[in-house]
Amino acid sequence: MKESHSHLGWHEVVTGGSDGIGRAYAQELSKHGMNVVIISRNQGKLDRAARKIELTTGGEVKTIAADFSKDDIYGHIKENIEGLDIGILVNNVGILPNQIPCKLLETADLEERIHAVINCNVKAMVKMCRIVLPGMQEKGRGVILNVSSGIAKIPCPIYTLYAASKVFGERFSQGLQAEYKSKGIIIQTVAPFGVSTSMTGYQNPDMVTFTAEEFVRSSLKYLKAGDQTCGSITHTILGWIVQAIPIWVLQSEAFQHHFKEYVKERIKG
Known part of the structure; x- marks a missing residue:
């Protein structure tokens, strides 16, 4: 197993790779023979994730500790991945301003949260695209997956800052794909709805809420499905339903109240 990994030589870089969707991407692609680089802020969590992936897949895992809420981390990251043949970049790192959604001015430590979310x-x-794209362009191949969110499809009060940041990711990905498609590079936004992770309070998986592992396995089947995917039939249908809700309903105080209560219940459950 180790032999095939070193023979392939391709590396997959995952931001926010010590937990949740990021770790699931790292593990799944390691099974397919890729060497993995996971980047996250907590070295202890990175080490535990790396051990788990190596034991499960027999692949090699490199860890880089970096806090993406800070400004001056990219020289350190670039130094540590210099010279690696990076075939896949998964831009997964992301945070919610608050686990329980609320109006912007009700956000605790709002100034710090604005900075961290952006x-x-x-x-x-x-x-990360700036660091990895030149090598992909030179080799004429590569995949960049930018993890967004289903709620970027609608104006989403009480998730305003988070949803707006995810809209940026979708537009950025679409433009970048148009610029670099002819170079043999796939750039895709992956926009799930419910996935049970620490960020979402480990909501109980059900028909519409996947485990991270289930979601990643499903989403990778849609790799060539265009510049955007919800990653599963279920979430695609959910996207259609959400987009059919009239804007005035989404923007009403009643909707905001019920949505907040729904999220609270899901997290408690």
Whole structure:
């Protein structure tokens, strides 16, 4: 197993790779013979994730500790992936301003949260593409998956800052795909709805809420399905339903109240 990994030589870089969807991408692609680089802020969590992936897949995992909410981390990341043949970049790192959704001014530590959300959900994607794209362009191949969210499809009060940051990711990906498609590079936005992770309070998986592993396995089947995918038939249908809701309903105080209560219940459950 190790032999095939080193023979292939391709590396997959995953931001926010110590947990949730990021770790699931790292593990799934490691099974397919890729060497993995996971980047996250907590070295202890990175080490545990790396051990788990190596034991499960027999692949090699490199870890880089970097806090994407900070500004000055990209020189350190670039230094540590210099010279690697990067075939896949998964821009997965992202944060919610609050686990329980609320109006913008009700956000605790709002100033810090604005900075952290924009750094993690917006800047990290652009900077990681800036680091990895030149090598992909030179080799004439590569895949960049930018993890967004289904709620980017609608104006979403009480998730306003988060949803807006995810809209940025979708537009950025679409433009970049148009620019680099002819170079043999696939750039795709992956926009799930419910996935049970620490960020979503480990909601109980059900018909519409996947485990991270289930979601990643499903989403990889849609790799050539165009510049955007919800990653599963279920979430695609959910996207159609959500987009059919009249805007005035979404923007009403009643909807905001019920949506907040629904999320609270799901997280408690």
